Amino acid sequence: GDAEAGKAKTATCVACHGAEGIAAVPVYPNLAGQNEAYLVSALKAYKSKERNGGMAAVMQANAAALSDEDIADLAAYYSSLK
Amino acid sequence: GDAEAGKAKTATCVACHGAEGIAAVPVYPNLAGQNEAYLVSALKAYKSKERNGGMAAVMQANAAALSDEDIADLAAYYSSLK
Structure with missing residues (x-):
């Protein structure tokens, strides 16, 4: 995925992560x-x-709106952080 | 959990983690x-x-043998690593 593009898609992620x-x-x-x-x-x-299980319900709602490309970009972005 | 006790229980975890x-x-x-x-x-x-989903089947087999105390100790151990 594209880490830069991923960063632009983290608006909903930052609240928890x-x-x-x-x-x-x-x-x-x-x-x-x-x-990744x-x-x-x-x-x-x-x-x-x-x-x-656990907090999965929250994540299911968030992930539902993601395309495979979004998923690849978000994974590239977060794995690039130290 | 007890990180020391957790470390002693990681024999099956180290192969993948x-x-x-x-x-x-x-x-x-x-x-x-x-x-943690x-x-x-x-x-x-x-x-x-x-x-x-994903590799969950492997983890389900590994987690099945864990007591709540094992889970607490393993979580304490891994979260203590940098």
Whole structure:
């Protein structure tokens, strides 16, 4: 994915995952430096509603609006953060 | 949880998540420095089989054998790594 394009799509993410990908609340995961392929896998599992439990309901709603390109770009962006 | 006790329970985790919590393969998440409460939430979602999609099947099998105490200790251990 394209990290720059990904950064432009993080408006809804920062509230929980923080401006630098370090979560505001410990029940949410830090995303900074997470593996790109894992982030894509997780976002797709939320989008397909296969991933449930914990705070999954919130993420399913957020992921529902994402295209595969958005997912690839967001994954590239967050994995690029240290 | 107890990070020391958690470390002693990582025998099955290191193959995919790495000895230092940095995943061997990018489709698996890094766990080092991840938020403790999130790790507990994720492990419980695997254990309850609510979390599916991606590599969830592998994690469900691993989480099935974990007690709540194991989960708390493993979460404490991995969140303590930098």
